[in-house]
Amino acid sequence: MSITIQPFSDWLKATAAHVENVLDEFLPEADIEPVRLHEAMRYSVLGGGKRVRAALVYAAGEASIGAGQSLSSAQAKALDHASAAVELIHAYSLVHDDLPCMDNDDLRRGRPTTHRQFDEATAMLAGDALQPLAFELLAQTPVAPALVIQAIELLARSAGSLGMAGGQAIDCLAVGQALSQAELQVMHSMKTGAMLQASVLLGGIVVGAGSATREGLERYASAVGLAFQVADDILDVTANTAVLGKTAGKDLQNNKPTYVSLLGVDPARELLESLRQEAHAALLPLGPAGHRLGDLADYIVGRDH
Numbered sequence: 001m002s003i004t005i006q007p008f009s010d011w012l013k014a015t016a017a018h019v020e021n022v023l024d025e026f027l028p029e030a031d032i033e034p035v036r037l038h039e040a041m042r043y044s045v046l047g048g049g050k051r052v053r054a055a056l057v058y059a060a061g062e063a064s065i066g067a068g069q070s071l072s073s074a075q076a077k078a079l080d081h082a083s084a085a086v087e088l089i090h091a092y093s094l095v096h097d098d099l100p101c102m103d104n105d106d107l108r109r110g111r112p113t114t115h116r117q118f119d120e121a122t123a124m125l126a127g128d129a130l131q132p133l134a135f136e137l138l139a140q141t142p143v144a145p146a147l148v149i150q151a152i153e154l155l156a157r158s159a160g161s162l163g164m165a166g167g168q169a170i171d172c173l174a175v176g177q178a179l180s181q182a183e184l185q186v187m188h189s190m191k192t193g194a195m196l197q198a199s200v201l202l203g204g205i206v207v208g209a210g211s212a213t214r215e216g217l218e219r220y221a222s223a224v225g226l227a228f229q230v231a232d233d234i235l236d237v238t239a240n241t242a243v244l245g246k247t248a249g250k251d252l253q254n255n256k257p258t259y260v261s262l263l264g265v266d267p268a269r270e271l272l273e274s275l276r277q278e279a280h281a282a283l284l285p286l287g288p289a290g291h292r293l294g295d296l297a298d299y300i301v302g303r304d305h
């Protein structure tokens with residue numbers, strides 16, 4: 001009997017549609033008071049985004065149970081909770097990043113940013129409320145309590161002052177400053193990399209991955225986390241606003257240090273290719289079970305938005 005493997009683009013589309021339904025179910029309905037806040041939360045999360053972080057959670061979960069194995073229904077549900085949690089934290093970070101006190105942006109995911117669609121206070125509160133909802137979902141993950149605690153701790157650390165929020169703080173202070181490549185790497189590994197890494201590791205944790213698998217996932221995640229940011233920096237100068245769904249050329253306009261401003265476009269592309277190869281090398285010990293993670297590394301490196 002031959003097994004047909006779903007093509008990657010179909011898998012990614014199906015995964016994005018699945019997490020959209022999961023998020024829709026987990027978010028408070030828009031007709032529950034306070035209605036405007038719930039509308040803003042749903043607006044910020046639903047109906048857009050590539051869902052790369054959710055896809056990393058599911059792919060890492062599948063890689064951790066081994067090729068040809070099926071997820072139990074509890075494991076599948078656990079991956080739903082973890083993927084929704086990372087997308088909620090990600091959505092909150094975008095809402096706050098777009099506020100006038102930070103990037104002051106009008107466009108996100110091809111639509112007005114949350115503070116433009118609603119107002120600043122509502123946008124701030126929507127972000128504030130999405131964050132604890134993510135932890136509530138993780139706390140309700142139907143797996144062993146020790147794994148739930150590991151998952152909560154990882155997400156808290158990755159989103160906090162030593163992760164995403166700390167990276168954002170460094171970024172805010174770095175405007176107009178010359179950073180070395182090492183300093184830029186620290187900033188990005190915190191600001192963007194930490195949440196991408198958390199997505200991969202959470203997928204492994206909630207399905208009960210062993211330590212050897214977790215090590216492979218960690219190596220893969222650190223290469224992919226950085227690759228995502230290098231690709232983002234290249235897209236900022238090579239793609240247009242319509243395709244990106246957010247304002248192109250913002251980094252340059254804001255005088256922000258990026259891999260492109262530091263290295264130039266072609267060396268940044270070379271760095272991206274070496275990170276792609278590093279990600280694939282890290283997956284070798286996982287065997288065929290890691291193929292979706294390999295596809296995701298290629299997607300992250302080759303994406304056009």
Ligand code: GRG
Pocket residue numbers: 048049050051052090092093094096097109164165168191192229232305
């Ligand atoms: C405000 C605490 C706080 C943090 C903000 C992640 C972040 C930190 C800001 C986003 C700014 C930005 C554009 C960073 C570059 C990389 C990045 C995270 C892009 C957006 O992620 P995608 O491309 O977005 O996965 P979609 O819309 O597809 O979900």
